[in-house]
């Protein structure tokens with residue numbers, strides 16, 4: 001971790017292509033600019049996310065994977081792993097947990113960012129997607145304690161301890177990241193998900209949310225997280 005609290009390596013674990021762009025991409029763009037190596041793990045292909053009558057799951061999965069890769073390119077994220085689970089059917093199963101343990105042990109991220117599995121409602125007009133909750137739950141379960149346990153799924157790699165978890169969407173935020181420098185990059189990355197946005201321009205909405213978060217800490221635009229520190233910086237090995 002550098003003196004601005006930016007880790008050397010980070011892993012994003014989300015349910016769908018576009019989840020990270022909506023929520024945490026300003027932070028990711030800031031971190032990759034500072035030299036952080038970021039890896040995405042996208043649990044589903046988002047292959048049910050359409051109302052288009054002539055679309056198939058297979059075709060949509062391809063579109064959404066390529067949109068996610070384009071968004072990652074804008075953010076400076078080079079590596080994206082798709083676990084290939086079906087959209088709308090994600091559950092925090094042992095199989096998913098083991099897949100995530102394998103990814104964590106392989107890439108050895110200092111920080112993992114994921115969504116809050118306890119978030120059921122958003123404001124007064126949104127019920128959080130069950131896939132988002134499932135991805136967050138499986139991610140947290142994979143991080144602690146599974147990834148660090150040598151006798152648990154030894155075939156999934158050598159144990160690794162994640163130092164910090166950045167949870168998005170928790171009401172008890174304790175870290176605000178100033179994304180004023182990268183909000184335009186975040187919006188550009190989000191716009192790569194054209195199959196989801198159609199004619200909608202997300203600029204105003206993203207700016208409104210980010211300004212609201214920023215206002216709490218006297219920042220222009222911010223993303224806020226509940227950060228759980230599992231390994232103190234002094235304990236770096």
Ligand SMILES: [Zn+2]
Pocket residue numbers: 015016018019129132
């Ligand atoms: Zn989603």
